[in-house]
Amino acid sequence: MSVRYESAVDVSAIVALDTHVHLECDSHGHLAMPDSFFEASAKYFKAEERTPTLDRIAGIYRERKMAAVVFTVDARTALKHDPNSVDELVADAQRNNDVIIPFGTVDPLMGAEAISEARRQHEELGVRGFKFHASLQAFDPSAAEHYPLWEALQEIGLPCVFHTGQNGMGAGLPGGGGIKLKYSNPLLLDDVAADFPNLPIIMAHPSVPWQEEANSIATHKANVYIDLSGWSPKYFPESLVKLASNVLSNKLLFGTDFPLITPDKWLDAFAALPIKDEARAKILKDNAVRLLGLDAK
Secondary structure, three states, X not given: OOOOOOOOOOHHHOOEEEEEEEXXXXXXXXXXXXXXXXXXXXXXXXXXXXXXXHHHHHHHHHHOOEEEEEEOOOXXXXXXXXXXXXXXHHHHHHHOOOOEEEOEOOOHHHOHHHHHHHHHHHHHHOOOOEEEOHHHHOXXXXXXXXXXXXXXXXXXXXXXEEEOOOOOOOOOOHHHHHOOHHHHOOHHHHHHHHHOOOOOXXXXXXXXXXXXXXXXHHHHOOOEEEEOOXXXXXXXXXXXXXXXXXXXXXXXXXXXXXXOOOHHHHHHHHXXXXXXXXXXXXXXXXXXXXXXXXXHO
């Protein structure tokens, strides 16, 4: 029988909320992606601890008085590789529900089956959002064939994270391992945001080389946010840093991409950015608390 997640995160007890953490390996040693992609991304990010368990992740964040959104990616059709179990992820998250918030994932290329699975994950498992990686999953988010899925997710009403910008997955492999960067252009999400205005969309990562587009979309669309994961803050595009203290102060979310980037390294670099203190508080915690509905507990 599936375990249903119920959050026990005490917002007053945490100093930050990391909105972008990957669970890369399940309890049986199954990796979330083929070995070649896994090795390439580890080399690209120079990751130190590549496959922590969810219990280990929880311990790291609990020690730092932080909470974390954790997810995997279902790219079974494009990669011909079985994904990690969302049911297992949720069960482990429930055991650590004081600091872990689980997101679900479905493969958009599975059509109607993806819709029914998304509803199951919401209704039976209690996931608090969904994760998509259009380049890894090989789909165009703006294509009409995927609109029934976005309509269903809008009805569910949970935030959806979409990878944008450069890809560490496949980096350095011949042909990038077949991964196509065009699917990670944030402009594809502008169509989705416009046509589904009640669907909360998180554009994951500084969207290099399309940062200006991402800034514009997040400014223009009330339902669009940007998480700051996947890059050390010292490498953030200047335009993103400039807008962080004003226009985008309510739209930016702390995120690391752990285990690829550790929270300690990310926060050390973030502290050096010229961002107003009131904006820092929003980025590190307040914006995510509001978006995830934790302030309503």
